[in-house]
Amino acid sequence: xxxxxxxxxxxxxxxxxxxxxxxxxxxxxxxxxxxxxxxxxxxxxxxxxxxxxxxxxxxxxxxxxxxxxxxxxxxxxxxxxxxxxxxxxxxxxxxxxxxxxxxxxxxxxxxxxxxxxxxxxxxxxxxxxxxxxxxxxxxxxxxxxxxxxxxxxxxxxxxxxxxxxxxxxxxxxxxxxxxxxxxxxxxxxxxxxxxxxxxxxxxxxxxxxxxxxxxxxxxxxxxxxxxxxxxxxxxxxxxxxxxxxxxxxxxxxxxxxxxxxxxxxxxxxxxxxxxxxxxxxxxxxxxxxxxxxx
Amino acid sequence: xxxxxxxxxxxxxxxxxxxxxxxxxxxxxxxxxxxxxxxxxxxxxxxxxxxxxxxxxxxxxxxxxxxxxxxxxxxxxxxxxxxxxxxxxxxxxxxxxxxxxxxxxxxxxxxxxxxxxxxxxxxxxxxxxxxxxxxxxxxxxxxxxxxxxxxxxxxxxxxxxxxxxxxxxxxxxxxxxxxxxxxxxxxxxxxxxxxxxxxxxxxxxxxxxxxxxxxxxxxxxxxxxxxxxxxxxxxxxxxxxxxxxxxxxxxxxxxxxxxxxxxxxxxxxxxxxxxxxxxxxxxxxxxxxxxxxxxxxxxxxxxxxxxxxxxxxxxxxxxxxxxxxx
Amino acid sequence: xxxxxxxxxxxxxxxxxxxxxxxxxxxxxxxxxxxxxxxxxxxxxxxxxxxxxxxxxxxxxxxxxxxxxxxxxxxxxxxxxxxxxxxxxxxxxxxxxxxxxxxxxxxxxxxxxxxxxxxxxxxxxxxxxxxxxxxxxxxxxxxxxxxxxxxxxxxxxxxxxxxxxxxxxxxxxxxxxxxxxxxxxxxxxxxxxxxxxxxxxxxxxxxxxxxxxxxxxxxxxxxxxxxxxxxxxxxxxxxxxxxxxxxxxxxxxxxxxxxxxxxxxxxxxxxxxxxxxxxxxxxxxxxxxxxxxxxxxxxxxxxxxxxxxxxxxxxxxxxxxxxxxxxxxxxxxxxxxxxxxxxxxxxxxxxxxxxxxxxxxxxxxxxx
Numbered sequence: 001x002x003x004x005x006x007x008x009x010x011x012x013x014x015x016x017x018x019x020x021x022x023x024x025x026x027x028x029x030x031x032x033x034x035x036x037x038x039x040x041x042x043x044x045x046x047x048x049x050x051x052x053x054x055x056x057x058x059x060x061x062x063x064x065x066x067x068x069x070x071x072x073x074x075x076x077x078x079x080x081x082x083x084x085x086x087x088x089x090x091x092x093x094x095x096x097x098x099x100x101x102x103x104x105x106x107x108x109x110x111x112x113x114x115x116x117x118x119x120x121x122x123x124x125x126x127x128x129x130x131x132x133x134x135x136x137x138x139x140x141x142x143x144x145x146x147x148x149x150x151x152x153x154x155x156x157x158x159x160x161x162x163x164x165x166x167x168x169x170x171x172x173x174x175x176x177x178x179x180x181x182x183x184x185x186x187x188x189x190x191x192x193x194x195x196x197x198x199x200x201x202x203x204x205x206x207x208x209x210x211x212x213x214x215x216x217x218x219x220x221x222x223x224x225x226x227x228x229x230x231x232x233x234x235x236x237x238x239x240x241x242x243x244x245x246x247x248x249x250x251x252x253x254x255x256x257x258x259x260x261x262x263x264x265x266x267x268x269x270x271x272x273x274x275x276x277x278x279x280x281x282x283x284x285x286x287x288x289x290x291x292x293x294x
Numbered sequence: 295x296x297x298x299x300x301x302x303x304x305x306x307x308x309x310x311x312x313x314x315x316x317x318x319x320x321x322x323x324x325x326x327x328x329x330x331x332x333x334x335x336x337x338x339x340x341x342x343x344x345x346x347x348x349x350x351x352x353x354x355x356x357x358x359x360x361x362x363x364x365x366x367x368x369x370x371x372x373x374x375x376x377x378x379x380x381x382x383x384x385x386x387x388x389x390x391x392x393x394x395x396x397x398x399x400x401x402x403x404x405x406x407x408x409x410x411x412x413x414x415x416x417x418x419x420x421x422x423x424x425x426x427x428x429x430x431x432x433x434x435x436x437x438x439x440x441x442x443x444x445x446x447x448x449x450x451x452x453x454x455x456x457x458x459x460x461x462x463x464x465x466x467x468x469x470x471x472x473x474x475x476x477x478x479x480x481x482x483x484x485x486x487x488x489x490x491x492x493x494x495x496x497x498x499x500x501x502x503x504x505x506x507x508x509x510x511x512x513x514x515x516x517x518x519x520x521x522x523x524x525x526x527x528x529x530x531x532x533x534x535x536x537x538x539x540x541x542x543x544x545x546x547x548x549x550x551x552x553x554x555x556x557x558x559x560x561x562x563x564x565x566x567x568x569x570x571x572x573x574x575x576x577x578x579x580x581x582x583x584x585x586x587x588x589x590x591x592x593x594x595x596x597x598x599x600x601x602x603x604x605x606x607x608x609x610x611x612x613x614x615x616x617x618x619x620x
Numbered sequence: 621x622x623x624x625x626x627x628x629x630x631x632x633x634x635x636x637x638x639x640x641x642x643x644x645x646x647x648x649x650x651x652x653x654x655x656x657x658x659x660x661x662x663x664x665x666x667x668x669x670x671x672x673x674x675x676x677x678x679x680x681x682x683x684x685x686x687x688x689x690x691x692x693x694x695x696x697x698x699x700x701x702x703x704x705x706x707x708x709x710x711x712x713x714x715x716x717x718x719x720x721x722x723x724x725x726x727x728x729x730x731x732x733x734x735x736x737x738x739x740x741x742x743x744x745x746x747x748x749x750x751x752x753x754x755x756x757x758x759x760x761x762x763x764x765x766x767x768x769x770x771x772x773x774x775x776x777x778x779x780x781x782x783x784x785x786x787x788x789x790x791x792x793x794x795x796x797x798x799x800x801x802x803x804x805x806x807x808x809x810x811x812x813x814x815x816x817x818x819x820x821x822x823x824x825x826x827x828x829x830x831x832x833x834x835x836x837x838x839x840x841x842x843x844x845x846x847x848x849x850x851x852x853x854x855x856x857x858x859x860x861x862x863x864x865x866x867x868x869x870x871x872x873x874x875x876x877x878x879x880x881x882x883x884x885x886x887x888x889x890x891x892x893x894x895x896x897x898x899x900x901x902x903x904x905x906x907x908x909x910x911x912x913x914x915x916x917x918x919x920x921x922x923x924x925x926x927x928x929x930x931x932x933x934x935x936x937x938x939x940x941x942x943x944x945x946x947x948x949x950x951x952x953x954x955x956x957x958x959x960x961x962x963x964x965x966x967x968x969x970x971x972x973x974x975x976x977x978x979x980x981x982x983x984x985x986x987x988x
Binding site for chain 2: 009011012015016019020022023024026027029030031033034036037040048049050051052053054094095096098099101102103105107108109114117118121122123124125126127128129130131132133134137138149150152153158182183184187208211212213214215219230231233234237256258261262264265268269272273276277280283
């Protein structure tokens with residue numbers, strides 16, 4: 001705000017204080033579950049199972065981490081998540097960037113039609129079953145490639161980038177064109193360098209959705225050695241809470257179903273937390289680039 | 295020299311297009327593709343992807359009207375007309391799922407929609423810059439956490455013996471509740487989780503709208519002696535009203551879109567009565583029980599209702615806010 | 621010879637026609653300025669020459685070759701854009717070299733050419749900087765450098781100075797003029813600023829509403845506007861335009877405006893009683909009763925002091941007019957003025973209906 005602090009009256013300062021307190025409460029409420037889960041993950045099995053943990057670890061131990069980090073399946077699924085995230089993001093960018101560029105160019109014949117062709121899928125979706133049957137018909141069940149290609153394009157990201165390209169001054173490409181650049185050169189040498197924030201934003205969206213992707217991986221992948229971390233996490237949570245044999249062995253173990261679940265959650269959040277500060281400045285801008293318009 | 299201003303042709307201005315012969319058009323087309331072929335090469339992967347992964351399933355939707363069998367395939371399965379829809383509308387579970395979808399969405403709208411607006415208004419009043427940054431960083435974070443993890447956190451926190459919620463209730467002498475098996479608790483937990491996860495991130499749009507308010511409005515209000523509270527009501531809120539309306543219309547258009555992945559992770563047969571929505575029903579019928587045709591019919595019904603809602607929302611937006619959403 | 625020729629050029633967007641069949645020939649090494657109000661079709665015309673807009677009808681030739689179907693890059697033209705279109709991610713050197721790199725020129729050639737251009741434009745100390753680190757004037761020079769290194773047959777300028785402040789604009793105007801003298805390249809320059817047009821052009825093309833109103837040297841346009849539009853557009857402040865009627869009397873031709881009569885040159889092509897617009901340039905009106913002038917009684921509203929000159933805003937009957945007077949360091953006497961004098965041989969007469977000039981052209985050289 002362009003208004004200086006000294007211009008605030010006493011009532012204003014009280015109001016500011018009240019909002020600060022409310023925001024503080026909401027922020028703490030938002031952050032608390034993470035603290036709680038971390039505390040559970042470092043707590044002893046009995047304390048975690050009996051609900052003794054509220055804020056800090058009780059009977060601190062790394063046992064839950066030892067258990068989970070020695071599971072080969074955990075590492076396989078972690079590796080798979082990296083494959084899906086990196087492969088999927090690259091595939092997305094390879095399709096979306098040139099596509100968005102073409103859709104942004106006034107020269108493109110049938111541009112209105114193609115844009116509608118893309119936007120229509122935002123309004124009407126065939127649904128789960130036809131998509132699943134289609135993947136099966138394409139022989140893309142239980143395949144790395146199926147996951148990578150099947151979710152490569154997101155119409156929202158495509159439109160977001162197209163809007164960004166359209167917002168660049170026309171003279172950039174006109175100048176390049178007059179200098180003799182063709183469309184590939186204009187895209188590579190002018191548009192991509194000029195669109196770093198927008199491309200970073202959609203890259204971020206791709207990475208996050210890939211890293212977190214769970215439902216279709218659960219539905220499409222059958223082999224245990226192909227599942228990503230999120231599905232492994234899901235299986236483990238279901239397994240731990242249902243498997244009475246595991247529960248029975250608990251008394252002799254320093255970990256519990258709760259602490260192991262919490263430990264996997266922590267392991268899976270850590271990469272997000274590491275990347276998060278770097279991406280924050282992008283998504284704040286990026287979400288606005290989406291500017292819902294054609 | 296001077297060609298005068300009064301001889302501007304009013305009629306026949308399109309003649310330059312219509313006068314072109316077929317041959318001229320072909321020549322133009324030839325030139326166009328010779329100069330611009332690269333654009334079409336760039337567009338091709340996108341188009342192919344949309345055709346294969348989004349439009350081909352639309353073709354596959356015809357199984358909603360067929361007695362589908364995996365072995366015969368989509369095209370060869372016999373038509374059965376509206377039979378699946380008759381079955382659907384006489385299925386109590388489906389009807390229940392449909393109403394649950396509407397009810398959960400309505401609750402989301404009622405509680406989840408104002409939350410980010412309130413948050414943005416409050417963020418706008420915070421004077422301490424670092425405090426504000428830190429708070430924003432934290433409240434945006436849950437948006438980036440996966441559904442599975444959030445469901446895991448919720449399951450752990452609300453667990454009857456191990457969960458912190460029951461622990462804290464115990465401090466106040468309340469009896470332990472097994473929340474996730476109690477139908478009356480499902481919707482509050484689901485909607486609350488949604489607010490926890492998305493309110494912060496959702497405030498970005500409104501914060502941007504607030505940032506777009508002309509600062510001189512506030513300056514003149516200060517000169518006029520307005521308090522921050524008055525400015526919030528008289529300046530900020532009216533100025534971001536168009537954004538609020540657009541976001542509201544989008545939400546209304548997406549009423550059929552309930553985060554069913556989260557529901558799949560949180561619900562249990564005991565809570566189906568309040569938790570089961572169309573997409574979770576479709577998931578169980580189709581992907582778990584293999585009744586693809588009926589499930590596809592339910593999905594189609596859902597998609598058509600959603601499509602109509604989106605179109606209505608877009609029309610409303612065009613009429614009242616003069617912005618097309620897409 | 622690398623001239624540009626436009627024949628019956630039409631531009632239509634669907635039903636909307638924005639350029640209505642214009643003819644124009646730009647000679648080799650000539651500096652032609654297209655000037656007109658916004659939306660007059662001048663930029664569209666320039667972009668059609670560049671190849672950035674398709675031509676709806678007519679032919680454009682560059683260097684004697686019809687280029688209607690030739691891609692911009694093959695037309696051998698370079699353009700300086702209004703917003704300069706400098707790539708923010710590239711250094712000044714790379715911006716200037718961009719076109720040469722695209723054309724796969726040799727490294728040595730690129731170095732040499734960019735060096736030459738940056739010397740001419742005084743950019744050598746800034747070659748490693750990014751556009752964001754440059755002043756407006758320097759950016760403008762980089763944009764010109766990018767055009768120069770291509771050694772095109774024709775330079776196109778699309779309002780290149782409109783983003784600069786007034787002082788810089790005057791300076792860059794002089795630089796462009798000098799650059800043109802030095803390189804001698806055929807240039808087409810678009811602006812809405814008539815001062816820029818007057819100072820830069822060998823010939824000015826005044827456009828309005830998709831038509832060419834007049835083509836001529838700056839002095840021709842100033843002294844002999846072909847119609848009321850050009851009269852009102854060229855010159856600052858513009859020519860006064862006063863509604864009146866012709867009276868033929870024994871002593872010659874006169875225009876009657878209310879109770880005043882103003883003498884006209886005898887060779888004006890008018891009829892008795894004809895409604896006309898009388899055009900008098902503010903700077904041609906004198907404050908002293910010289911021979912060959914007609915007295916006009918005015919009521920003064922406002923004196924605007926510019927320094928060596930002052931603008932007198934006045935009412936002549938019901939009509940507004942402006943007189944430009946020399947101050948000689950004094951302005952007090954100007955506020956007393958109630959009569960001014962229109963020089964008979966410098967007034968212009970336009971038909972009130974068509975706006976076309978009725979006076980014979982004022983021949984050059986007889987006036988200073």
